[in-house]
Amino acid sequence: MKKLFSTYWLMAVCFALLNVLMYFSIKKFWIGGSSFLPLIGVLGPEKKFLFAFVVNLGVIIGAFLGALSFGEFKLRLPAGKNIWKAVLGGFLIGMGVTMAPGTCTTAFVTGIPMLSVASFLSAAGIFIGAFVVYSFLVKDGGAQ
């Protein structure tokens, strides 16, 4: 059973099937960035961001349950040298996900499958931004 639940590609397929099932059953799908807008008081039309926020609270709980079930949960405190990257990275993520809706992980798992033009453009931008930071900071060991 552990081997089955550790087969990464199978778990990715299950994630995708669950996204389709959610759309089939309640006409909603997983979204990432906009789900955090309730943290600055923006709930969206028909409180759709609040719904997405609750879904993503569930993601944290689900990940906790998965990690706990398979002995992978470990409370880790951040090392001081990584904190500036977390703060700056988080800040840029916050700006990126709200400048144009559909940007972020949503583009890869929901937007492109929905044939969203915004998500194709965002994905191109994500590759560019990621590659620039990787080239300047990560590749030479400056940030890792």
Add this chain to the structure above:
Amino acid sequence: MMLVYGLLFGIGFGFFVQRAGLCFAQGLSALFMGKGRRILTMWFLILIVTTIGFVMLGLKPVGQVRGAGFFNLLSGALFGAGIILSGGCVLGTLRQLGEGNMLYLIVFVSMIPGMFLQVKILDPVLKGLYAIQELNLAQVLPLHPLTIAGVICGIAAFGLVTVNRKEKRG
């Protein structure tokens, strides 16, 4: 009641994401290092399953094209830079939080001033330039959505076979 369904679906998503070890930030870094088989395999599979499912069930708008795509590219670049710096995409950050890595609580909290700056300060200034459009490929290409989905799934299937074949030979 809808929020309860949302929470339950979220728990399912979180469980599968944790078991898959899915994170596009770590995946992109691996891809740039030439070790992208794992993330590409997962993404191609997700793409195939979800594209077929969504197109069969009917398309719905996701995201907005802003400023003829300029702001989408810019927002993507900011997000891409942010995830490589922090080491976690949105799903990856939530997953790592659930696994007990408190560094990602800092990432999570740091998103708040970024969102505040964008939504409360920059959006009111920039909104005249946004010219918002909600478009899918079927509206801009003279093709049926099923045809477009077929092409995307075909490319993903080809990619899936290629990355896995290459790894075996290597």
